[in-house]
Amino acid sequence: xxxxxxxxxxxxxxxxxxxxxxxxxxxxxxxxxxxxxxxxxxxxxxxxxxxxxxxxxxxxxxxxxxxxxxxxxxxxxxxxxxxxxxxxxxxxxxxxxxxxxxxxxxxxxxxxxxxxxxxxxxxxxxxxxxxxxxxxxxxxxxxxxxxxxxxxxxxxxxxxxxxxxxxxxxxxxxxxxxxxxxxxxxxxxxxxxxxxxxxxxxxxxxxxxxxxxxxxxxxxxxxxxxxxxxxxxxxxxxxxxxxxxxxxxxxxxxxxxxx
Numbered sequence: 001x002x003x004x005x006x007x008x009x010x011x012x013x014x015x016x017x018x019x020x021x022x023x024x025x026x027x028x029x030x031x032x033x034x035x036x037x038x039x040x041x042x043x044x045x046x047x048x049x050x051x052x053x054x055x056x057x058x059x060x061x062x063x064x065x066x067x068x069x070x071x072x073x074x075x076x077x078x079x080x081x082x083x084x085x086x087x088x089x090x091x092x093x094x095x096x097x098x099x100x101x102x103x104x105x106x107x108x109x110x111x112x113x114x115x116x117x118x119x120x121x122x123x124x125x126x127x128x129x130x131x132x133x134x135x136x137x138x139x140x141x142x143x144x145x146x147x148x149x150x151x152x153x154x155x156x157x158x159x160x161x162x163x164x165x166x167x168x169x170x171x172x173x174x175x176x177x178x179x180x181x182x183x184x185x186x187x188x189x190x191x192x193x194x195x196x197x198x199x200x201x202x203x204x205x206x207x208x209x210x211x212x213x214x215x216x217x218x219x220x221x222x223x224x225x226x227x228x229x230x231x232x233x234x235x236x237x238x239x240x241x242x243x244x245x246x247x248x249x250x251x252x253x254x255x256x257x258x259x
Contacts, residue, residue, distance in 0.1 A: 018104060032045065068098060068099065068100045068101075069098075069101075070098055070099075071096070071108075072094070072096050073092045073093055073095050073097050077092065079097060079099060081101060098134060146158060161173055161177070162177075178192050200213055203216070204225075204229050205232050210222040213229075
């Protein structure tokens with residue numbers, strides 16, 4: 001009955017802006033921190049936190065608090081988020097979209113499906129598997145910039161041969177343009193395929209999850225990612241494992257002191 005009474009008769013708090021909400025949350029957290037710890041009744045939550053704080057690892061990448069979900073845009077160019085409907089550009093109607101919700105904004109970008117390659121498009125005989133690739137904001141900006149140059153062409157390709165203004169006719173044409181570009185940039189020659197390795201190493205160095213990187217690159221599991229790009233994954237520090245000991249070992253000694 002205590003909980004029901006609290007739910008029914010406690011007035012809901014309201015705030016004019018996020019600053020007031022954050023101030024109230026800070027005060028509320030300090031009040032709750034003075035309560036007894038659920039596992040160590042002789043100490044407060046604040047005291048236990050002060051002891052555990054030295055075991056916490058620093059965040060190496062910028063922390064972005066958000067919830068991300070895959071949603072499908074309706075035929076009327078709407079997505080439903082938390083009981084509200086938001087409009088998106090009509091070109092995304094009927095497509096899947098990744099929606100990221102944070103405290104003060106909602107962002108969304110489409111999922112790019114890989115092209116089904118045929119002998120007519122690139123001179124190959126194998127058909128590529130279909131997969132979803134998340135377009136990161138810098139890549140989406142690059143595609144929009146390219147759109148100004150190629151969107152009006154009759155064949156409507158994203159990238160085209162700048163000498164003919166037509167779709168690329170096989171990888172040999174791409175290779176010739178790549179060579180001249182590398183030469184003008186005055187860098188050591190690398191195959192175009194090297195950009196795939198660059199992408200993987202950049203994502204892993206930034207701390208992205210290996211399984212997510214594997215799916216982005218079309219692998220069914222992340223064993224090849226660990227084997228080929230393991231050196232780019234953030235290495236464990238000297239305090240690795242202490243958090244597990246603090247959580248499980250202390251509990252084991254408390255529940256089974258004779259062992």
